[in-house]
Amino acid sequence: MKKPQTSKIFCVARLLLLLPFLVQPLMVQAQYRFTTNSDGSLNIAQYTGPGGAVVIPNTTNGLPITSIGDAAFFGNTNLTSVTVGTNVASIADQAFSYSSVTNVTLPGSVTNIAFDSFHNCNSLTAITVATNNPAYSSAAGVLFNQNQTTLIGFPEGKAGSYAVPDSVTNIGVYAFFDSTNLTSVALSSNVSTIEDYAFYDCPGLTAITVNTNNLWYSSVAGVLFDQSQATLIQYPAGNAASSYTMPNTVTNIGMEAFYGCPHLTNVTLGTNVAIIGGAAFEYCTVLASITFPNSVTIIEGDAFAECSSLTSINIGTGVTNIQGQAFLGCLSVTAITVAAGNPAFSSVGGVLFNANQTTLYLYPAGSSATSYTVPGSVTNIVQDAFMEAFNLASIALDPNVQTIGDSAFADCFGLTSITIPNSVTNLGFSTFFNCFNLTNVMIGTGLSSIGFQVFAYCSSLTGVYFASNAPAMSSDVFDGDRAAIAYYLPATMRWSATFDGIPTAPWLPQIVASAVRTNQFSFYIDWASGQSVVVEGCTNLSRPIWSPLQTNLLASSSWFFSDPRWTNYPSRFYRAISP
Incomplete structure (x- = not known):
């Protein structure tokens, strides 16, 4: 299970600060930026001061400060201690995350603390709560609910071994999260519930022991189990x-x-x-x-x-x-x-x-294989199926493939080209994300929609060849692809001068690899399979009179043409056109 993306929360918090006209009015006062709560009290939106030992005031301009907002002190590496003002009732998500704070003092007024308020505060050694607080309490710097039946937060910078008090029946979500210097935890006989991620990312933890009288949990050699040892709950990462x-x-x-x-x-x-x-x-x-x-x-x-x-x-x-x-x-x-x-x-x-x-x-x-052919039986390629297959330079998709999952080929760094069969109607999220050696893509007639960042950061991409009408598209399909051009077939519809920000151009037949073979002048014509192409010839380019020489319906993307009569003329010129 993936953990919450703290960077996203941080970005949102900063966006709110940059766009004050979308939120409550922003007030700037000394070392803080405030927003106004619905009751007229103030919320700390951002701390802008020098750090050190910070004492949050009770009021500003006669208005009480009642909340500390999302990421208000996020990433502040100059903090040493914080004493929270006596009017503050709530501390929001990521309020102090990634800061250098070493100790926090909470007043009796605080009744709501987000579970991640102090995440990644690796220097935090103590949280102290006023004795008159009705919701929280502390002992030896550890945060509990008021009657100390739930252990809420162990300070991440606190070191050594720790014995959970006998009063505790519940270890809360993320209770010991990222406690780098924690070496061992002893659980009493009264602990009956351990919530998700309780011991997540404790790299120094060598043992979790459980009182033998505990009816819900047990331990063997420092490994935590349920009481019957049918569920292995936690192997200590520091073992x-x-x-x-x-x-x-x-x-x-x-x-x-x-x-x-x-x-x-x-x-x-x-x-x-x-x-x-x-x-x-x-x-x-x-x-x-x-x-x-x-x-x-x-x-x-x-x-x-x-x-x-x-x-x-x-x-x-x-x-x-x-x-x-x-x-x-x-x-x-x-x-x-x-x-x-x-x-x-x-x-x-x-x-x-x-x-x-x-x-x-x-x-x-x-x-180590550099190429792979998807079997003809396959109709569905699931999400992430080829993700990070760095060595693959080519992948051949069978015409029976109908669905391709999100990120199916993301980070395939060696991939240089791909052909999407006619049977595929949709390309979802990030299908070819960051395939930075991908140069060209052939897309079949069936594609009707293309998702977010499908070809984003394919920095070598020069040509995407569409046999379909212009598909419905999400945003940032070609983000970071500065050289890409979208080519479309004649008679297809809904194409304009650009497609998601990249230029478009007609996709026309191309003559390649000409040579004289067995006394015949010959060349290959590359174009989309299923298209009719006409080869015409003339003898004078200054006053050309083009005559059709051969028409062919392309069964594949390439056709070999040869002219046995080329020596009958002092010079002969060729072109390939769509009829």
């Missing part, structure tokens, strides 16, 4: 071991259970594992191989994404569901194999298909 053998009690590997474990080269799955959760092994960058026992039925999205050292994937007979981007960014995988008898999947030449090979799921990104 230095290079291999791990999973207990056979495990049937479910939890979401992000092994996320970002930099030392694991080998994991032996238990013989009863049925579900591998989303992003379970994402960014296990030295994991070299994985074999799925026949018990595995579901591999969720991003399960092995960015496992850049993984060289092979062996799928057992039980897997019937592989979700999106499960193996995205596995750049060293040279082959995917599927056990005989699997009812849902098959493999041919190391490429993953559905059982009857009508859907192509995944081409191994680490393959």
Whole structure:
């Protein structure tokens, strides 16, 4: 599962500041920029001061400051401490994210803190809450709800081991997020709920231990399980071991259970594992191989994404569901194999298909092959299927292909040309994004719509040849393609002088590769298949009288023409035209 994109939140916050006429009136006062809340109180939209020890005032110009807005202190690397004013009731998304703040003091008035207010504050060692606060409290610099039954936020800069207080029954979402210096966590017998991402991105965490009297959770060798050890919840990312053998009690590997474990080269799955959760092994960058026992039925999205050292994937007979981007960014995988008898999947030449090979799921990104021909049985190429297949220079799509998923060929850096068959009606989001060696594209007669950034950042692209009418288009289709021209066939419709910002021109037959062969003058004509072309000749270009020599309906994109009578004339000139 993908995490929230903080950069997007940041950009939105800045956009609101740059366009004050779209929001509440903007007020600038000393070290702050304010907007006005619906009740007339002030919201800190941006801090503009010098940093250091910041004390947020209670009022400005007689108006109370009641909220700290989205990204108000985002990325401020001069902050050391913040004392929040006694009228502030809410702290919004990313309010202090990526700042250098070391400690924060919250008054009794704060009753709403966004879960990501202090994300990526790697220097933050303490959050202190006033004792009269009705919603929050703190102990040893850690943020809790008021009665300390929920642990809300462990300061990311706080180091060493930590024992969760006995009062805590719930570990909140992102509670220990990005706690780089945290080495171990001890859970009491009272913890009954651990929410998503609780231990996400804790690279120094070596062990999670659980009191043996806990009825909901357990631990073995520092690894966190549910009480029955059927679900493996969290393998500590700081564990230095290079291999791990999973207990056979495990049937479910939890979401992000092994996320970002930099030392694991080998994991032996238990013989009863049925579900591998989303992003379970994402960014296990030295994991070299994985074999799925026949018990595995579901591999969720991003399960092995960015496992850049993984060289092979062996799928057992039980897997019937592989979700999106499960193996995205596995750049060293040279082959995917599927056990005989699997009812849902098959493999041919190391490429993953559905059982009857009508859907192509995944081409191994680490393959050294420079060309690939999609089998004639394939009608559907799924999202990201060829993404980051860097070595492929050419891909031949069969005329039976009907659908091509989003980003299907994105980041195929070696790809130089592609022909989209007539059967394809739509190209979705970022289909060929960042294929920077792609020079020309042939598009068939069936294309009716083209999506956002389909050819964006294909910086070598010079020609896109449309046999179709001008398709409906999204925005930024050719973003960053400075040399691209869209060529269209005569008699096609809806073309204008530009197409999504690039110039257009008629697509006409071209004479190429002329030569004398077996006493006949010959050449090739390149054009769109299915078009009729006429070769005409004349003997004088200053006063040309063109005569038709041969007409042909192109069965492919190239036609060979030869003239056995060329020696009957002192000179002869040729042209190819559309009838």
